[in-house]
Amino acid sequence: MSTIKMPALSPTMTVGTISKWLVSEGDEVVSGDILAEIETDKATMELEAIDDGEVSEILVQAGVQNISVGTPIIVIGNENNSEKISNVVKQVQSGNEKIETVNSDKITISVREALRDAMAEEMRLDEDIFIMGEEVAEYQGAYKVTQGLLEEFGEKRVIDTPITEQGFAGLGVGAAFGGLKPIIEFMTFNFSMQAIDQIINSAAKTLYMSGGQMGCPIVFRGPNGAASRVAAQHSQCFASWYAHCPGLKVVSPWSASDAKGLLKASIRDPNPVIFLENELLYGEKFEIDNENEIVPIGVGNIVSEGNDVTVVAFSIMVGKALNATKKLAENGISVEVIDLRTIKPLDIDLIIESVKKTNRLVICEEGFPFSGIGSEIIAQVQEYAFDWLDAPIKRVTGQDVPLPYAENLEKLALPQEEDIVNAVLHILNEVK
Amino acid sequence: MVNSTKKNLKVKRKKTGRSVKGSYTNLPGKEELIELYKQMLLIRRFEEKAGQLYGMGSIGGFCHLYIGQEAVVVGMQSVSIDGDSVITSYRDHGHMLACGMDPKGVMAELTGRESGYSKGKGGSMHMFSKEKNFFGGHGIVGAQVPIGVGLAFSHNYKQDGFVCMTYLGDGAVNQGQVYESFNMSALWKLPVVFVIENNKYGMGTSVTRASAGKSLAERGKAYGIPGLEVDGMNIFSVRDAGKKALDYARKGKGPFILEMKTYRYRGHSMSDPAKYRTRSEVDAVRQQKDCIENLKEILQEQKITDDHLKKIDSEIKSNVSVASDFALDSSLPDKKELLTDIYI
Structure with a gap:
């Protein structure tokens, strides 16, 4: 007998959905037969049989959402303990259902859907907007962010490119000069390094170099930062790189509402905008307050109010900061968490205001520490709120190393919830 | 002195077997010929003035002159239509003038x-x-090319x-x-239309030392892009090729490559002593292939009087002086301009 479990079919897949079984109980299968189609966080994949035998039991029916990786889904070969496996599966499923039904009265969408909706809504309003990038059209997006756009807007406006980042980034800049409003997707921002000359020298500087004549209304977007076990060349935060350059706006949302509202704002912005997403957040679901809200660029958000310490974060680090905050609250420590949402222009006023209340500051970012976003915030806070500080400012960042592949080393290299907890405890002890 | 030089020129032309007049059966009308001549001369005189102002310290930084290559951009522009866009790299003064930009504004920018x-x-x-549909003026070698494709997009x-x-x-x-x-x-x-201005030297490195393959016009072959080698020193060859290429692109057939064989008389930039080529190489091109001198001869053959030509010359010189005076009389940018035009 062999029990087949829900496989991990992408680096970030934690759950999957069996969209269709291609075999029924009692069927004879041979190795290589396709058993099912499984929907992952990125694509629909086929599951093949590894062994020959009879399908004795299908443990999870098609359509059941969010089956955790590792959950038994089908048994091939006769065996009497399959009954037991079914029960296990049922338990797992009911657990998942519980998560799904929480707050079901409110609108809940994933960051992935929010981004797609933002683009679709803006494209419906303005014919000059088009999206271009690798696999954005027929494949529906390497991370499914552009799902359905080709069908709705056609190949004139949803364009698959060759693997040619410098070329299509430059093409986008030229199209923007020519009066269009391109959205250029990088499959990941790591590949934007191939195109960085076009982004900085051509997109960011031309308005200035032309004495204000030639703006470049363009959005460069895609996942930024570490994903999961994809190692050094595919895991890097570019917030600090792009924020360094005048002429660019840099946006990096955490929640689905902000992803949607800020992407809409970025598309409408007449300047080049670097829109940094996070692969690990794509599947995360958030309640949305107002579906049609445009979130202005340059405005941070207090996502949790508190009095003892201010914790500033952006993108995936906001979630980690909020979790740390809950742990700290158990010890009676009240943390104020600021989600920057936009890196540049930086909402320094919001940070200063909060620091004046809490007198202590911890800054979290996934990127490297040297010349990071944290460094810039520290410089500005000491300039504008030096007398309000009761302790040295602390940073929680990625380690100053290329991201390692091994699971344990990767975890050590990336900033974790516990690091935020420790940083907060550390600066509170400092003043005693 | 002037006359004897002219004589020599004619003899040399015969030696090389080139006959400017004989190559073209469809010369444009007199008025158009004069217009082409004026435009090339404007670029030549403008660039000479820019060279002088650089020497006087009124123009700083990098300054790349177009002297010698005038037939390329004037020829191309003369067969394009209003609304066609132009983009180039940093040897761009000629392109701007050919696009109809005001010499005063260009010179004021140079200064x-x-x-x-x-x-x-x-x-x-x-x-x-x-x-004027001129999209730069780009300082990074090659970076204007994808942007140009974006404009075409x-x-x-x-x-x-x-x-x-x-x-x-x-x-x-x-x-x-x-x-x-x-x-x-x-x-x-x-x-x-990709217009490759092959002036034989990429900064100080000759094409033969930098580029494999025989012809730059064939660089698009793998992509199915047709290419033509063109005598870029001859404005009529440029126009003929330009018409063909623009027509092809305008009909929706896709891109076209023109390799314009041309020559710059000055160094790569003002600070380049041009030791990588001989004086006689430069002189030979100037004497035998100069685009402006060639057209001047044709104009003479078309019975344009020397007086008329002199009048044109002084008109152009005066326009350039006006531009130069305008530039030098203009104020430096206000201090507050430092912080404008970064964002809209």
Whole structure:
């Protein structure tokens, strides 16, 4: 007998959905037969049989959402303990259902859907907007962010490119000069390094170099930062790189509402905008307050109010900061968490205001520490709120190393919830 | 002195077997010939003045002169239509004048004045005029090529019937992004004409030492892009090839490559002593192939009087002086301009 479990079919897949079984109980299968189609966080994949035998039991029916990786889904070969496996599966499923039904009265969408909706809504309003990038059209997006756009807007406006980042980034800049409003997707921002000359020298500087004549209304977007076990060349935060350059706006949302509202704002912005997403957040679901809200660029958000310490974060680090905050609250420590949402222009006023209340500051970012976003915030806070500080400012960042592949080393290299907890405890002890 | 030089020129021409007049059966009418002559002469005199102002310290930084190559951009521009877009790299003064930009504004930009096209913030290499469909003026070798393809993309997207003329030098043809651009423009049949201005030297390195293969016109072969080698010193050859290429692109057949064999008389930039070539090489081209002198002879054959030619010459000189005076009389940009035009 062999029990087949829900496989991990992408680096970030934690759950999957069996969209269709291609075999029924009692069927004879041979190795290589396709058993099912499984929907992952990125694509629909086929599951093949590894062994020959009879399908004795299908443990999870098609359509059941969010089956955790590792959950038994089908048994091939006769065996009497399959009954037991079914029960296990049922338990797992009911657990998942519980998560799904929480707050079901409110609108809940994933960051992935929010981004797609933002683009679709803006494209419906303005014919000059088009999206271009690798696999954005027929494949529906390497991370499914552009799902359905080709069908709705056609190949004139949803364009698959060759693997040619410098070329299509430059093409986008030229199209923007020519009066269009391109959205250029990088499959990941790591590949934007191939195109960085076009982004900085051509997109960011031309308005200035032309004495204000030639703006470049363009959005460069895609996942930024570490994903999961994809190692050094595919895991890097570019917030600090792009924020360094005048002429660019840099946006990096955490929640689905902000992803949607800020992407809409970025598309409408007449300047080049670097829109940094996070692969690990794509599947995360958030309640949305107002579906049609445009979130202005340059405005941070207090996502949790508190009095003892201010914790500033952006993108995936906001979630980690909020979790740390809950742990700290158990010890009676009240943390104020600021989600920057936009890196540049930086909402320094919001940070200063909060620091004046809490007198202590911890800054979290996934990127490297040297010349990071944290460094810039520290410089500005000491300039504008030096007398309000009761302790040295602390940073929680990625380690100053290329991201390692091994699971344990990767975890050590990336900033974790516990690091935020420790940083907060550390600066509170400092003043005693 | 002048006469004897002329005589020599004629003899040399015979020796090389070139006959400017004989090559062209369809010369444009007199008026148009004069207009072409004026435009080339304007660029020549403008650049000479820019060279002088550089020597006087009124123009700073990098300054790349177009002297010698005038037939390329004037010829191309003369067969394009209003609405076609132009983009080039940093040897761009000639392109701007040929696009109809005001010499006063260009010179004022070269001298870093508030009345310059970029308010003094761009300089020689970074000037633009949306009004005249001139999209720069780009300082990074080859970077203008994908941008040009983007302009062509926008023409195609809007179906406006215009073509982007994307100029690049023989140095730029070895940049990777040029081939990314060839590929995408051919894949999507975008209306773009790549005009390679092969002036034989990419900065100080001759084409033969930098580029494999025989012909730059064939660099698009793998992508199915047709190419032509053109005598870029002869404005009529440029026009004939330009018409063909623009027509091809405008009909939706995709990109076209023109390799313009041309020559710059001056160094790569003002600070280049040009030790990589001999004086006699430069002189030979000047004497035998100069685009302006060639056209002047044709005009003479068309019975344009010496007086008329002299009048044109002094008219152009005076325009250039006006531009230079305008530039030098203009103020430096206001201090507050430092912090404007970074964001809209």
